Amino acid sequence: MTSAPAAQASQAPAARTSGTPRHVLVTGGGTGIGRAIAARFASRGDTVTVTGRRAAPLEAAAKETGAEPVVCDHTDPEQLAALLERLPERVGVLVNNAGGQTDFGAPDEDGEAGEGGASGLASYARRFRANLEANLITAALTTHALTDRLAEGGAVIHLGSIAADKGNGAYGAAKAGLAAWNVGLARELGVRGITANVVSPGYIAETEFFGDALTGERRNQLVADTALKRAGVPEDVAETVAFLASEGGRHITGQVIAVNGGAHSTR
Incomplete structure (x- = not known):
């Protein structure tokens, strides 16, 4: 008689053969x-396709990695539809990396966000929605667009943030929403x-995340908050993403x- 575990194992999709090339889409793949x-x-x-809104960083990344660069704003359904025409019928790995803290350097056209008048509320709403668009909607739209093309036994990996756990305004809320949304996605896929997970980095150096907003004092504090007493680097995150896939x-x-180097612990 076949045991229950054996029967279940026979129904599981076969893992890909080691070394078999896949097509990988990395959004926001031009930098960091x-x-x-x-x-x-x-x-x-x-085979890798990298996307982003700026052509120059994508072309530089393509020269370095051999990836195919495609300019695409993942908040725009029309640009996503155009991207599909550049992708193969089967995508083995989707990495939703596009996003970032949109409040850094954002102009305040209608008054301070903290003001209670209509102009202040309009500014606050615009800033909040911008973070949701950049960090949550991009992942949802892109995953939805590619759902039928995702290869059996493949992987979807979203880039979250420590801000979802430690709090950081609209950006942290967007990343927390991404993690919550992924729970249902994992069951669907x-x-x-197909697996679906979130990789949540802490402070990662050598990226454009902070722009000019990171002071030396703030950087030192971010490093001091870690158990390992060092900043993360992009390769730390890349290795984790590769393992999940x-x-x-x-x-x-x-x-x-x-x-995150132990800056925020889970049990």
Whole structure:
């Protein structure tokens, strides 16, 4: 008689053969973490497409990694539809990396966000929605657009943030929403053997995240908050993403994986 565990195992989708190239889409792949992720997948022989809103960083990333660059604003459904025409019929890995803290350097056209008048409320609403668009809606739209193309046994990985746990206004709310939304997505895609997870970085140096807003004092505090007493680097995140998309990550789904050097712990 076949045991229950054996019967269940026979129904599970087969993992991809080790070394079999896949097509990988990395959104926001022109700089920083996205670029490191693209390089990591390209180094193992996968075919990679990197997207972003700026052509120059994408072209530079393409020269470095061999990825195909495609200019695409992932908040725009029409641009996403055009992107589909540049992708193959099967995408093995989707990395939703596009996003960022949109409040940094944002002009305040209608008064201070803290004002209670109509102009202040309009400014606050615009800023809040911008973070939701950049960090949550982009991932939802892109995943929805590619759902039918995701290969069985593939992986979807979103880039979250420590801000979802430690709090950081609209940006933190957007990343927390991303993690909550991913729980349902994991169940939806799981019947096809596709995993869906969130990688949540802490402070990662060598990125454009802070722009000119990071002071030396703030950087030192972010490093001091870690248990390892060092800043993360894009490759730290890239290695975690690559693992979740590997055979070793086939039974990990619906999770948030922290890459923060111990700055925020889970039990």
